[in-house]
Amino acid sequence: MKTTLILSTALTGLAFTATAQEVNVVSWGGAYERSQVEAYNKPFTEETGIKVNMIAADDPATPLNAQVEAGNVTGDVFDIEVSSAIRLCDEGALVEIDHDSLPAAPDGTPATEDFIDGALQDCAVANIFWGTVIAYNTEKFESEAPTTAADFFDTETYPGKRGLPKNPKRTLYLALIADGVAADEIYDVLSTDEGVDRAFAKLDTIKNDVVWWEAGAQPVQLLADGEVSMTTVYNGRVFDAMVAENQPFEVIWDGQYMDMDMFVIPKDAPNPEAAMEYLKFATGTQPLADQAKYIAYGPSRKSSADLVGMYEDGTTEMAPHMPTSPEHLENAVMDDPEFWADHDAELTERFNSWLASS
Amino acid sequence: MANAALDPHAAIATTASGVETGRLTTADGKPLARALARSQRRARRRAFLLVLPLLAFILITFVVPIGQMLQRSFYNDGFSANMPEVSAWFARTERGTPPDEEAWTALAADLTASAEARTIGVVGTRINYDLSGSRSLFTSTGRQVRRGIEPPYDRALQEIDEKWADPQLWSTMREASIPVTANFYLAAVDRQRDAEGNIRQVEERQQVYVMLFGRTFWLSAVITALTFVLGFPIAHLLATLPMRRSNLLMILVLLPFWTSLLVRTTSWMVLLQQQGVVNDILVWLGIIGGGQRLQMIYNQTGTIIAMTHILLPFMILPLYSVMRTINPSYVRAARSLGATSWTAFRRIYFPQTLPGLGAGAMLVFILAVGYYITPALVGGASGQLISNMIAMHMTDTLNWSMAAALAAILLAAVLVLYWLYDRLVGVDNLKLG
Numbered sequence: 001m002k003t004t005l006i007l008s009t010a011l012t013g014l015a016f017t018a019t020a021q022e023v024n025v026v027s028w029g030g031a032y033e034r035s036q037v038e039a040y041n042k043p044f045t046e047e048t049g050i051k052v053n054m055i056a057a058d059d060p061a062t063p064l065n066a067q068v069e070a071g072n073v074t075g076d077v078f079d080i081e082v083s084s085a086i087r088l089c090d091e092g093a094l095v096e097i098d099h100d101s102l103p104a105a106p107d108g109t110p111a112t113e114d115f116i117d118g119a120l121q122d123c124a125v126a127n128i129f130w131g132t133v134i135a136y137n138t139e140k141f142e143s144e145a146p147t148t149a150a151d152f153f154d155t156e157t158y159p160g161k162r163g164l165p166k167n168p169k170r171t172l173y174l175a176l177i178a179d180g181v182a183a184d185e186i187y188d189v190l191s192t193d194e195g196v197d198r199a200f201a202k203l204d205t206i207k208n209d210v211v212w213w214e215a216g217a218q219p220v221q222l223l224a225d226g227e228v229s230m231t232t233v234y235n236g237r238v239f240d241a242m243v244a245e246n247q248p249f250e251v252i253w254d255g256q257y258m259d260m261d262m263f264v265i266p267k268d269a270p271n272p273e274a275a276m277e278y279l280k281f282a283t284g285t286q287p288l289a290d291q292a293k294y295i296a297y298g299p300s301r302k303s304s305a306d307l308v309g310m311y312e313d314g315t316t317e318m319a320p321h322m323p324t325s326p327e328h329l330e331n332a333v334m335d336d337p338e339f340w341a342d343h344d345a346e347l348t349e350r351f352n353s354w355l356a357s358s
Numbered sequence: 359m360a361n362a363a364l365d366p367h368a369a370i371a372t373t374a375s376g377v378e379t380g381r382l383t384t385a386d387g388k389p390l391a392r393a394l395a396r397s398q399r400r401a402r403r404r405a406f407l408l409v410l411p412l413l414a415f416i417l418i419t420f421v422v423p424i425g426q427m428l429q430r431s432f433y434n435d436g437f438s439a440n441m442p443e444v445s446a447w448f449a450r451t452e453r454g455t456p457p458d459e460e461a462w463t464a465l466a467a468d469l470t471a472s473a474e475a476r477t478i479g480v481v482g483t484r485i486n487y488d489l490s491g492s493r494s495l496f497t498s499t500g501r502q503v504r505r506g507i508e509p510p511y512d513r514a515l516q517e518i519d520e521k522w523a524d525p526q527l528w529s530t531m532r533e534a535s536i537p538v539t540a541n542f543y544l545a546a547v548d549r550q551r552d553a554e555g556n557i558r559q560v561e562e563r564q565q566v567y568v569m570l571f572g573r574t575f576w577l578s579a580v581i582t583a584l585t586f587v588l589g590f591p592i593a594h595l596l597a598t599l600p601m602r603r604s605n606l607l608m609i610l611v612l613l614p615f616w617t618s619l620l621v622r623t624t625s626w627m628v629l630l631q632q633q634g635v636v637n638d639i640l641v642w643l644g645i646i647g648g649g650q651r652l653q654m655i656y657n658q659t660g661t662i663i664a665m666t667h668i669l670l671p672f673m674i675l676p677l678y679s680v681m682r683t684i685n686p687s688y689v690r691a692a693r694s695l696g697a698t699s700w701t702a703f704r705r706i707y708f709p710q711t712l713p714g715l716g717a718g719a720m721l722v723f724i725l726a727v728g729y730y731i732t733p734a735l736v737g738g739a740s741g742q743l744i745s746n747m748i749a750m751h752m753t754d755t756l757n758w759s760m761a762a763a764l765a766a767i768l769l770a771a772v773l774v775l776y777w778l779y780d781r782l783v784g785v786d787n788l789k790l791g
Contacts, residue, residue: 062753090478090479090497091477091480092476092477166739211656211738214734226633338494338497341486341493341494341497342486342491343490343491344755345487345490345757346491348755349564350564353564353566353569354563355742356742
């Protein structure tokens, strides 16, 4: 049953022959990987002498799943989403992490109190919070700019195409927020048939104006090309476009969808000690704060928040671009991994069926 | 050959003098036919050894992985392997038996063991495939039973979550207690089993796969037809133009063929999008107003245009290779015998291009049926194909059994088409180049 995967992973496994002085970290690539190299890997290697190999994947949970399935694990630390972390932990694929062994904050607050709620799971430790937000092209709305999620669905007042991701997880919540549901009631509403109907009915109102995107780089491109006037987008990506590339974009934080990325260590990792050392180092107060210098994602420790300063250009204050800054959390929807573990398959089928019907 | 007795030529030479015995034998008296067969067998074995590496390569990289993947479509032991006791109870009892004390005890024991071994997620995932919303029932119950559970188990489990009494859940668990299942195939054609085990259609708002299979085959047929209409004149030009000019034309056909698929797909995005080159030109020419820019991409139209362009060389090249071998004097003869140019084309030229047309159409159709990246990028909502669903189940939902079932149906459909083609046209008539 498993020989194929063993063979295919054995081939990739040849790429890194493990020694005690290495750790293989599988992450998401791009600007995000660069921020981790600068903030975690370089100081880690300097301090411990352990070399860090970065491996990029579209979603590191996919190779992790394949490696576990094949019984040949080649990565030591994986950076994955909460829902994947909880699922893989339930399936027995991950090492359980002793929360008390994580380093305390500089002022002595123990790790268990320093991390934001939900950032510590049985088998995973969060490093960043990231948001899916609405962004618009300011050139398209010179007289009156949109300000709320409801404006996203109002194509009369705010004309132009809309960009949305092609999945139920990051579309249904937005429809409900725009329809007047409070952020903390989203999952109660979505648990009922009427609630799902309500979300789809709201989506119906803009169905013909939507350009669907799949990869994180697409919405930024669509917005820059003028193909859409408003789109949802990952906040780090749009920050990059706004600050590094000077695009005329603006972000609406109303109804942002918050998610976490977490570090996990698979059972049978080739370098378990080095992996645990890396995980503890990378989720320390200072490295988490340093990462925000390179990308607009919020650190998972409370003690890191005050240390967040300027973007690497030295002139942009990072705090107003953080998904975790208090005024952005007022109407934020937190990801609910339990809900999506249960309903993702069903809602995805319904979503695809809805997409296909005209 | 040091041993003369094994040399067939030597054997014939020897027996030639012994013909009067009535039976051909070798020098050492063995029958000639057997000696010959043996030496040929040796030659065959040696030849087989030469192709053995290739055979092993195909077996390891092609047959075994595909076979294993297809096995997942009807074999999933996520429940049965991790819940042995309750699976045994299901095996002992009839379908429809309400859970008795023994069943509850077995369930509690399995849940405890599975939660300890941290395999409860696998169990929940398996049940969730057939009964949506039940995964967290297993994982949350698992967390609680790890802290300990007291008999009577029926009450204890229903206290944790009343869903445990749901007959639909027990029926689903019964199905899953046998690892061999047809449920993934049922789901792949928008069917499911109800609590009594009867097969029925899923609710209309959940139906998607049958429609997508239909769309995949329909669009592939349209694309094949379009590549034929566009490719036939080009192939004819290529085959009949003087060498120097046809070489230039050939380069124009091959250059895009050698360019990366992604580059070609994204350049179509640049051309066709609403703020793209084509729309800009149309607006500049005044054919359409600035407000009515055409939606030519992120829908079915985009998928058809981009895929037709990408697959065009697969139609042109086989057609060209066949057309080059057609002797022009046949058409000339037909014309001289009074046929109009249309009749000469229809009755003399076109039938001779059929082997190339068949090969081109087969290639384009089969490639189109499995196309994935182009529809994903330019297809929007209405241009998605079944392969996009397979990819989604492989990477997002991680339901590999479902992906395997969808892929198996696609494979079977293509094989049926191939068989039909063989019956109607004959595979011997294929000419790939």
